Amino acid sequence: AKSSGRSTYRFFEVDMDASILHRTLLEQRLRKAIADKEVKVHYQPILDMTSGRIAGFEALARWTDADFGKVPPLQFIPIAEDCGIISELTQHLLAEACSVATTWPKDLYLSFNLSPVQLQDPALPDQIQSILQASGYPPKSLVLEITETSLVKNPEAAKRILGELTETGVSIALDDFGAGHSSLSYLRDFPIQKVKIDKSFTERMLTDKQCAAIVEAILVLSKGLDIDAVAEGVEETDVHEALNSNGCHYGQGFLYAAAVTAEDAASLLDSQIDG
Ligand code: C2E
Ligand code: CA
Ligand code: CA
Ligand code: CA
Numbered sequence: 001a002k003s004s005g006r007s008t009y010r011f012f013e014v015d016m017d018a019s020i021l022h023r024t025l026l027e028q029r030l031r032k033a034i035a036d037k038e039v040k041v042h043y044q045p046i047l048d049m050t051s052g053r054i055a056g057f058e059a060l061a062r063w064t065d066a067d068f069g070k071v072p073p074l075q076f077i078p079i080a081e082d083c084g085i086i087s088e089l090t091q092h093l094l095a096e097a098c099s100v101a102t103t104w105p106k107d108l109y110l111s112f113n114l115s116p117v118q119l120q121d122p123a124l125p126d127q128i129q130s131i132l133q134a135s136g137y138p139p140k141s142l143v144l145e146i147t148e149t150s151l152v153k154n155p156e157a158a159k160r161i162l163g164e165l166t167e168t169g170v171s172i173a174l175d176d177f178g179a180g181h182s183s184l185s186y187l188r189d190f191p192i193q194k195v196k197i198d199k200s201f202t203e204r205m206l207t208d209k210q211c212a213a214i215v216e217a218i219l220v221l222s223k224g225l226d227i228d229a230v231a232e233g234v235e236e237t238d239v240h241e242a243l244n245s246n247g248c249h250y251g252q253g254f255l256y257a258a259a260v261t262a263e264d265a266a267s268l269l270d271s272q273i274d275g
Helices: 003-035 073-082 086-101 115-118 122-137 155-167 185-191 209-226 237-245 260-275
Strands: 041-050 053-065 069-071 109-113 142-147 171-177 194-197 226-233
Touching: 003 053, 003 073, 003 086, 041 086, 041 260, 053 086, 053 260, 069 171, 073 086, 086 109, 086 155, 115 155, 122 142, 142 185, 155 171, 155 260, 185 194, 185 209, 194 209, 209 226, 209 237
Parallel strands: 053 109, 109 142, 142 171, 171 194, 194 226
Antiparallel strands: 041 053, 053 069
16 A cells, blocks of 8 residues: 555656646747747637627637647636736737728627736726727727636726726626626626626536526526627527527527638628628
8 A cells, every 4th residue: 555655646746747847838839829929819700699690709719839739728828827928919819800800891799808817907908999099990899708707806906997998998798607706796896798608508508407597597687787698609509599589699609600710700701791
């Protein structure tokens, strides 16, 4: 028992060294990729559920490293946050996305994810405003997606920053709604125009009564508060039907399309005009 305990400990050590090394390498690569503007933006359509037409696109970061291959954003965004380069990454991605979005029909919107740490950065509103000005993209067509985590730590700072942002005309969406430290008072205390129903609920709403009840409650709540609801993770026609008949405004998910390149997003828009 003693020796097996020791060897388990040694394996753990080896594992840990390997993961620290991996992480250090990834961080170096990411710094370089950000500096070289190799992190790209893909665009996932958000549909108006009643008309079936594209109402906007969510910008999603994509990074392919020569050795590591495709690195998922859930892996590299936290690294960028930890090592203090998220602001640089975001500004580059937002500038890119805004310049692409200026080529879309005027009634479409661009939805863009912000990290919780950015909601503590007093420089954020000015940074976003100058990116909007440089690209000529109208602030009223930009939606910034934040999570509830962003509001928990320092609500006063977040409120100030969100206030400044909404004054310039951009709107705020509460992402992953229902999944986190959900507090209904956020919807009252912060300037929020959209809620995105977390995909863990939409995915299971037809098989799990509790998930269905939560989705329905969010839809009733958002209607009462005059906030638009966007369901994410729509993968099946039946789910689309159920959401639509419950009055959900917008839907996003693999049923419609995954995130695609700017060129493919333009083709999606073209094919829509043709029929
Ligand atoms: P999120 O903001 O909740 O983005 C939605 C995620 O769900 C995306 O994953 C999208 O590809 C995926 N998705 C879309 N439709 C479906 C579906 O029907 N089923 C399922 N199972 N998934 C679907 P992705 O692109 O891997 O991004 C993961 C997360 O990484 C995002 O979650 C967001 O939190 C973060 N992220 C991505 N890009 C950025 C960015 O530019 N900035 C920041 N701060 N975070 C980002
Ligand atoms: Ca999002
Ligand atoms: Ca989400
Ligand atoms: Ca998320």
